[in-house]
Amino acid sequence: MNEADFIWMNGEIVRWEDARVHVLTHALHYGSGVFEGIRAYETERGTAVFRHHDHLQRLHRSAELYYMELPYTLEKLREATHELIRRNKLRSCYIRPIAFRGYGEMGLFPLNTPVEMSIAVWAWGAYLGEEGQRHGIRAKVASWRRMSSDSFIPQAKACGQYLNSILAKVESAKAGYDEAILLDDHGNVSEGSGENVFVVRDGTISTPPMTASILEGITSASVKQIAADLGFEVVDRDIARGELYHADEVFLTGTAAEVVPVREIDDHMLGEPGELTQAIQKRFFEAIQGKRDEYLEWLDIVDLEQGSRPLDEPLKGSQEQVGTA
Numbered sequence: 001m002n003e004a005d006f007i008w009m010n011g012e013i014v015r016w017e018d019a020r021v022h023v024l025t026h027a028l029h030y031g032s033g034v035f036e037g038i039r040a041y042e043t044e045r046g047t048a049v050f051r052h053h054d055h056l057q058r059l060h061r062s063a064e065l066y067y068m069e070l071p072y073t074l075e076k077l078r079e080a081t082h083e084l085i086r087r088n089k090l091r092s093c094y095i096r097p098i099a100f101r102g103y104g105e106m107g108l109f110p111l112n113t114p115v116e117m118s119i120a121v122w123a124w125g126a127y128l129g130e131e132g133q134r135h136g137i138r139a140k141v142a143s144w145r146r147m148s149s150d151s152f153i154p155q156a157k158a159c160g161q162y163l164n165s166i167l168a169k170v171e172s173a174k175a176g177y178d179e180a181i182l183l184d185d186h187g188n189v190s191e192g193s194g195e196n197v198f199v200v201r202d203g204t205i206s207t208p209p210m211t212a213s214i215l216e217g218i219t220s221a222s223v224k225q226i227a228a229d230l231g232f233e234v235v236d237r238d239i240a241r242g243e244l245y246h247a248d249e250v251f252l253t254g255t256a257a258e259v260v261p262v263r264e265i266d267d268h269m270l271g272e273p274g275e276l277t278q279a280i281q282k283r284f285f286e287a288i289q290g291k292r293d294e295y296l297e298w299l300d301i302v303d304l305e306q307g308s309r310p311l312d313e314p315l316k317g318s319q320e321q322v323g324t325a
Contacts, residue, residue, distance in 0.1 A: 001122060004088040008080045008119040011072070013087060019118065026101035026113045031160020033100030034062035037255040038081075040121075040302065042091040043290030048299035049085075049095065050255075050288050052078060054218050056097070062156040063099050068115050070099055077119070082302045084121050089304075094124035094256070100159065127194075127256035128178055133281075136263025136273050137178035137252075139192070141241060142168035146182040146190035146213045154213040165193040179252065181244070181265065184212045189239040195254035196220035199239055199247045200276050206243075209236040219253040222298065226283045229294070232276060249274035251281070259284045 007019040027033040036059045040049045056074045063070050072080075081095055097119045104113035126133050147154060147164045154161075164182075172180035172193070181197060184190040189208050191197055196217040199206045205227055208214050227234050244250060245268040251261045259281040261273035273281070287295035 002124065004090070004093075004120070004122045006084060006087045008084050010116055010118070011080075013080075013084065019120075021116070022103035024106065025103050025116075026106070026110055027159060029106065030101070030108065030110070031158070031163070032066070032068075032110050032113075033098055033159035034059060034066060034068065034157055035096060035098040035159060036157060038095035038097070039255055039258075039288070040085060040090070040093050040095060041288045041290075043288075043299065043301075045290045045299070045301055047085060047091050047302040047304055048288075048290060049081065049302065050300075051218050051222065051298050052081070052300035054221075055255075058157065058216075058218065059097060059099065062158060063115075065153050065156040066158060067111060068099055068101070070117065071115055072117060077117075078300070081119055081121070082306075084119055085302050086304055086306060088121055090121060090123060091304075092123070093121045096120045098159075124256070126258070126260075127254075128252075128260050132178060133258070133260050134273075136261035136270070138176075138264040139179045139181050139250075139252075139262050139266075140172040140175055140177040141244070141266055142171055142180040142182050142193075144168045144171065144180075144182060146184050148185040149213055150185075155210070155216055157215060169193040179262075183241060184208075186212075186238075187241065188212055189241060189244065190214055192252050192254070192257075195252035195257045195260075197239075198223070198251050198253065199243055200249035200251075200274065201243070201247055203232070203276070205232055205234045205276070206237055206239055207234065208239055212238065217253060219255055219258065222287070222295075223253050223259060223280055223284060226280055226287065226295075230279055230283065232280075244268075249277045251277045258288075 036055045038055045099117045101110050101113040102116035144167045168180035180193045182190045190212045191214045244265045261277045286292045
């Protein structure tokens with residue numbers, strides 16, 4: 001991966017090579033952490049974090065669902081992210097904030113174990129490849145089902161839950177595909193290994209509902225708004241596996257993947273990206289690049305010229321508890 005120079009850990013900015021945790025960190029053994037994936041883009045107005053507040057709010061909600069109290073306010077996390085981007089001199093980057101149970105007590109009762117936090121930023125291009133963004137990817141319906149809400153909390157972006165996605169991703173890669181699509185426990189379409197799924201048929205866009213064990217995507221919500229603005233109808237409903245093969249168009253959305261067309265599923269050819277997918281993709285990239293005034297509220301501009309703190313100076317007020325920020 002593309003390493004940066006600095007990482008933010010527990011209120012302090014440290015050098016990349018000095019970002020370390022104890023081998024008995026609770027999250028390392030039990031997956032007891034929550035995280036976000038965020039992107040910042042270079043725009044005409046400067047470096048802009050896309051839907052920063054929405055991502056931090058989801059991080060907060062994920063933590064609450066797993067009985068974790070974040071040790072920093074959302075505003076402090078925002079400030080730390082801005083400072084980290086400045087320190088690393090990045091015009092565009094991927095941002096990974098994570099809250100996790102640290103070193104303390106072992107065992108499956110975690111509430112006496114401290115919550116630690118870290119934020120990393122690095123340069124990361126198209127997750128599924130620039131060629132895939134232009135011409136579409138090949139996807140496979142995984143044999144692994146998406147985790148059920150009877151066993152986990154799909155609406156939380158929790159570390160341990162991603163073993164489910166890893167199994168599907170590895171299976172699809174070993175079979176020669178770019179991405180996996182998982183079904184829910186009822187056999188309906190759920191989501192990709194790290195993306196939401198959209199299916200186009202006869203001019204209507206359909207996407208699986210929350211009851212299909214999906215993570216409520218922030219890029220997905222953005223695409224729904226863009227689609228509505230373009231005059232397209234978007235429906236949340238159960239989608240049968242066979243509908244993927246007979247769709248006019250299929251595309252995936254996510255922070256890492258952005259908006260990526262699917263040209264083939266299980267060796268059923270869908271073809272090159274369709275007009276509707278291309279229209280949404282084009283408008284989305286205009287939005288993240290700050291070229292559409294109606295979506296400027298989605299952009300959190302980073303002042304790259306602001307003076308940076310000395311390396312050994314922690315962020316002031318870093319231990320404030322989460323409030324309504």
